[in-house]
Amino acid sequence: MAEYAGIERRLVFRLLDYWEQKKGERKMPSLNDIQASELIDDWDWCFLISLGVEGESAVFTHLGSLIWPAERASLIGAQVSNCPDMTLIKQATSFMPRVLELGVPVSIGGECEDGGDALLYRSTLMPLSSDDVFVDALFGGANCRKVANG
Amino acid sequence: MSQAVSFEVDTYQNKRWVLECVLDEKDMALSTAKRLYDSKRFAAVRVVQETYDENSNSSRERVIFETTVADRDNRTAKQNKVKVKAGATKTGVSRSERQPLRKRPKIAATKKGPGIWVLLLLFVIISAVGISALVYLRSL
Numbered sequence: 001m002a003e004y005a006g007i008e009r010r011l012v013f014r015l016l017d018y019w020e021q022k023k024g025e026r027k028m029p030s031l032n033d034i035q036a037s038e039l040i041d042d043w044d045w046c047f048l049i050s051l052g053v054e055g056e057s058a059v060f061t062h063l064g065s066l067i068w069p070a071e072r073a074s075l076i077g078a079q080v081s082n083c084p085d086m087t088l089i090k091q092a093t094s095f096m097p098r099v100l101e102l103g104v105p106v107s108i109g110g111e112c113e114d115g116g117d118a119l120l121y122r123s124t125l126m127p128l129s130s131d132d133v134f135v136d137a138l139f140g141g142a143n144c145r146k147v148a149n150g
Numbered sequence: 151m152s153q154a155v156s157f158e159v160d161t162y163q164n165k166r167w168v169l170e171c172v173l174d175e176k177d178m179a180l181s182t183a184k185r186l187y188d189s190k191r192f193a194a195v196r197v198v199q200e201t202y203d204e205n206s207n208s209s210r211e212r213v214i215f216e217t218t219v220a221d222r223d224n225r226t227a228k229q230n231k232v233k234v235k236a237g238a239t240k241t242g243v244s245r246s247e248r249q250p251l252r253k254r255p256k257i258a259a260t261k262k263g264p265g266i267w268v269l270l271l272l273f274v275i276i277s278a279v280g281i282s283a284l285v286y287l288r289s290l
Contacts, residue, residue: 010178012178013178013181013182016171016182017185098172102169102172104169104170104171104172105170105171105172106171106172106173107171107172107173107174107175107178108173108174109174109175110174
C-alpha cells in the first residue's frame with residue numbers, strides 16, 4: 001500500500017493527493033516529479049503520457065500492468081489516439097482534451113468493457129508541466145472491478 | 151434529453167476562485183473540497199455543479215457547497231471553546247478564577263414543640279412526684 005499521509009480509500013483520491021503534494025506552490029508538478037518508487041503498488045494502475053510539440057502527438061511512456069496486462073501488445077510509444085476501443089485505457093484517456101483545456105485534474109467513472117468483461121471503473125487524469133506554463137505530459141490512473149452478470 | 155453533470159471544486163485564493171479539479175461524482179467532489187479546506191491553505195472552497203445540456207448546447211451552474219472564512223473562524227472558535235471546557239474538567243478552574251469558599255449560613259433553629267431540657271425537667275418532676283406518692287402510700 002502506498003504510504004501517504006491519511007490514506008484514502010480510493011485510488012483516485014490517493015493519486016490526486018500525490019499530484020497535489022508534488023505540485024506544492026506550483027500550478028502542477030512535472031513529469032520528473034512522478035516517481036514509481038513512491039507510488040508503490042498504485043504504480044501498476046497508473047499511466048504516463050508524453051505530449052509532443054503543441055500536444056499533437058500524445059504517446060504512452062508508462063502503462064501499469066494492471067491497467068494494460070503485460071501479455072497484450074505493448075502500447076509504450078504508441079499514440080494515445082490509437083489505443084484500442086473497448087478497453088479501460090481508452091476510457092481513462094477519453095477526457096484528455098478536457099484536461100488539456102482546463103489544466104486541472106479530471107476524474108471520470110462509469111462502465112466500460114475490457115477483454116470481454118464488463119467493468120465498473122474510475123479514472124483520473126492530471127496535467128504535468130516542466131515549466132509550469134504549458135502542459136507537456138499527463139499522469140493518469142484507473143482502477144476497476146468486474147460487473148457481476150445477472 | 152441528454153445531460154452531462156460534472157462537479158467543479160474551486161478554492162478561493164488571492165480574492166478569486168480558482169478551479170482545482172473536476173469530478174463526475176458529487177460525493178467525491180464534496181470530499182475533495184472538504185479535504186482541501188481542511189488543509190488550511192485556502193480561505194474558502196466550493197463545489198459547483200455544472201449541468202451541460204447537449205440538445206441546447208448550454209450549461210447551467212449551481213453552487214452546491216461553499217465554505218467561507220467566517221466558517222473557519224467559527225469552527226476554530228468552537229474548537230477552542232471545547233478545548234477550554236475539556237481543560238476545565240481535567241485541571242480545574244485556575245486559582246485566579248476560583249471563588250472563595252463561603253461558609254454555609256447558619257439557619258436559626260426553629261422551635262417545634264418543647265425543648266429537650268423542658269422535657270427532662272418535666273420527667274424529673276413527674277418522677278419525683280411519683281416516688282413521693284409511692285413513699286407516702288407505703289408509710290400508711
